[in-house]
Amino acid sequence: MALASRFHLGAVALLLFLPALSPGAHAAKPNVVAVDGTLCDLTRTLAGSSVSVTCLIPPGGDPHSYRMKPSDRQALSSATLVVHIGFGLTPVAKKISSRGQVVAVGELAMPNYRGNDPHVWHDPANSAAMISVLAGKLAAVVPASQRASVASRAAEAKSVFSSLGSWAGQQFGTLPSAQKVLVTDHQTYSHLARRYGLKEIAMLDSYSTGGVLRPSSLTRITQAVKASGAKVIFTPALPANKTLKRISRSTGLPIASTPLYAEGVAAGQSAVSTSVSNVCTMVNGQGGRCNRAAADGLIRRWSAIR
Structure with missing residues (x-):
């Protein structure tokens, strides 16, 4: 066999073993950085596999005191898009430097909000509004062939949060009017309280100076809590801190076990x-009844978004 023929056959055989390549098959995925924990889950759910999503604040982390690590700065430096809640939730977000667009998603979703509680996602309607903003921003960075998929996932995600909002209203509806009370240490749930007609008593925000519990503050908190109809004091962590334990002793109210x-x-x-857990903890703590079976269906719907 001639040398040229043998070379031709060998080249053909080699090609048979090579994977088929399509234009852009090795193109790098867009890098999206989600600063805040809730936005991380929303972003990953909407983005699917077409985007590489990096989350800076881990589950259970505190956005108020968050400090960037070298690995975070590296992720930000290569990001195509950076998203955070805004409203001062994560102060370090103001110092973000990135070649990509930096978007305060909550502020775009709620342009008319002028309050001082940045925990806007506790009202499911606000989360749904943020999903709309996120979907638009992601559509600008994903390949054109993936935009319809992002829109489809966003539609289902908004539907889940709409159902979550209705479900939560039904659970809070099991509480007598006098027991629609939420006693916490700091103002965190004002958006949820306003949506569902709850009276929020954020003790250290409302009755102390700089979070310092003086004897006069304790007296005022005790009077307010006892007159509120509250059955329990809700805590952000277990074991509860010394301040909440002190208030519990002065009011005679237990600290929630969850x-x-x-x-x-x-x-x-x-x-x-997480939202389901919070609602059930509030409702059960105040003497209502939480329908977990329906809630589990919402959780499954969210997990099934692809």
Whole structure:
């Protein structure tokens, strides 16, 4: 066989073993950085496999005191898009430097909000509004062939949060009017309280100076809590801190046996399952009844978004 023929056959054989390549098959995925825990879950859910998503604040982390690590700065330096809640939730977000667009998603979703509680996602309607903003921003960075998929996932995600909002209203509806009370240490749930007609008593925000519990503050808190109809004091962590234990002794109210997850997504949970846990903890603590079977269906719907 001629040398040229043998070379031709060898080249053909080699090609048979090579994977088929399509244009852009090795193109790098867009890098999106989600600063805050709740936005991390929302972003990953909407983005699917077409985007590489990096989350800076881990589940259970505190956005208020978060400090960037060298690995975070590296992720930000290569990001195509950076998203955070805004409203001062994560102060370090103001110092972000990135070649990509930096978006305060909550502020775009709620342009008319002028309050001082940045924990906007506790009202499911606000989360749904943020999903709309996120979907638009992601559509600008994903390949054109993936935009319809992002829109489809966003539609289902908004539907889940709409159902979550209705479900939560039904659970709070099991509480007598006098027991629609939420006693916590700091103001965190004002958006949820306003949505469902709850009276929020954020003790250290409302009755102390700089979070310092003086004897006069304790007296005022005790009077307010006893007159409120509260059955329990909700805590952001267990064991509860000394201040909450002191207030518990002065008011005679127990501290809830299950903590509330105020600052984002609980460890091992999603944005939806964390919200469900919080609502059930509040409702059961105040003497209502929480329908977990229906809630579990919402959690499954969220997990099934692809």
